[in-house]
Amino acid sequence: MTSEKTYTVTGMSCGHCELSVREEIEELAGVESAQADHTTGQVVVRGSEVDDAVVRAAVAQAGYEVAS
Amino acid sequence: MTSEKTYTVTGMSCGHCELSVREEIEELAGVESAQADHTTGQVVVRGSEVDDAVVRAAVAQAGYEVAS
Numbered sequence: 417m418t419s420e421k422t423y424t425v426t427g428m429s430c431g432h433c434e435l436s437v438r439e440e441i442e443e444l445a446g447v448e449s450a451q452a453d454h455t456t457g458q459v460v461v462r463g464s465e466v467d468d469a470v471v472r473a474a475v476a477q478a479g480y481e482v483a484s
Numbered sequence: 485m486t487s488e489k490t491y492t493v494t495g496m497s498c499g500h501c502e503l504s505v506r507e508e509i510e511e512l513a514g515v516e517s518a519q520a521d522h523t524t525g526q527v528v529v530r531g532s533e534v535d536d537a538v539v540r541a542a543v544a545q546a547g548y549e550v551a552s
Contacts, residue, residue, distance in 0.1 A: 429497040432504065
């Protein structure tokens, strides 16, 4: 089953940042697609059995942080 | 003869932006190195016979603009 989760990510300031976050998340197992918007900080991840902790680690790997 | 020129570039918001500008400028003939700082907007280009119009075009190619 595909689900959609929205995370708030701090620190993205431009389209390059969005791309870095998106690429890092899209490498994760189970992820079908990711979208990031630096103006809102929202990152929408679509996939199946996507683990929040793994997404959080991928965001950190890209150099950003999932808020709260 | 190597010279150093400093340009003010608008629109850079993060380290990715700095890298985009730097890479585009470093491809230019005569350029030895380029440094970009998004906090000040300053881009320092070192090289010989570096043409301002060509630097301006490279910055535009990266998606930014040389001020004034």
